Amino acid sequence: xxxxxxxLKRAIERGEKRSESKRRAEEEAAMSDEECRELHSRLRLKIxxxxxxxxQKLPNHFPGFQYETLFGDQGWGGAxxxxxxxxxxxxxxxxxxxxxxxxKPYSSVRVLELVGKGMIRNKELFHRTHFEKLSEVEEADxxxxxxxxxxxxxxxxxxx
Numbered sequence: 670x671x672x673x674x675x676x677l678k679r680a681i682e683r684g685e686k687r688s689e690s691k692r693r694a695e696e697e698a699a700m701s702d703e704e705c706r707e708l709h710s711r712l713r714l715k716i717x718x719x720x721x722x723x724x725q726k727l728p729n730h731f732p733g734f735q736y737e738t739l740f741g742d743q744g745w746g747g748a749x750x751x752x753x754x755x756x757x758x759x760x761x762x763x764x765x766x767x768x769x770x771x772x773k774p775y776s777s778v779r780v781l782e783l784v785g786k787g788m789i790r791n792k793e794l795f796h797r798t799h800f801e802k803l804s805e806v807e808e809a810d811x812x813x814x815x816x817x818x819x820x821x822x823x824x825x826x827x828x829x
Contacts, residue, residue, distance in 0.1 A: 696804055702777075708803050709775040716783065716811050717745040720770045723819045724749050727768070731826060739771050744784060746771030753790075764790040768822045770815060781806045785818045789826050 700708075721738065724747040728734040734749045748769035755762050766789050773782040780800040787794035799814055801807075 693802075693804055700779075700804065705779050705803055706775050709779075709781060712781050712803070712806055712808065713745055713772045713775075715808060716772050716781070716815075717747075719812050720746040720772075720815055723815055724768065724770065727819070727823065730823065734766075739769065742774065744771030744773045766790055766826065768819065770818065779803050781811070783811055783814065787818070787822045787825075789822075789829055794822065794825055 721736075725736050727749045728736060731751070733753070734751045737748045737750060739746045739748055746769070748767060751766040753764040753766070755764050767786070768788075769784075769786045771784050773784060780802055782798060782800040785795065785797045785799075787796075795818070797818070799811075801810070
């Protein structure tokens with residue numbers, strides 16, 4: 670009898686999830702394009718401000734990095750850049766390091782998209798994208814992801 674009870678509970682949970690998904694889809698469809706643009710703009714401002722706060726701390730820990738504000742067609746956010754000269758070998762070479770995080774511009778897909786790129790000493794560390802439907806965005810999830818990417822970059826950079 671417990672096997673039947675378990676299957677019954679799982680079926681009920683699946684039905685509830687389906688109902689919740691349908692409700693969210695209806696809410697999203699009910700949002701006008703202008704409402705979606707406004708929501709995206711509000712979220713973009715909050716997330717890009719948070720990116721700036723996080724990335725501006727890197728130069729305090731790694732002298733030589735410079736913070737840059739990013740805005741425009743590629744998105745809004747920030748980057749920290751460092752260009753070193755390696756004199757240890759027979760040839761001199763430039764070693765370029767950069768972390769860049771940005772919120773992509775609004776599109777008809779109605780998502781909030783965060784893009785992150787990291788490079789340490791001419792080697793790509795990561796190139797990531799994370800997105801969520803505008804109607805389902807949790808700001809805290811994006812802040813946690815930004816924290817994770819910046820901390821990961823700092824750890825990898827300090828290891829070189």
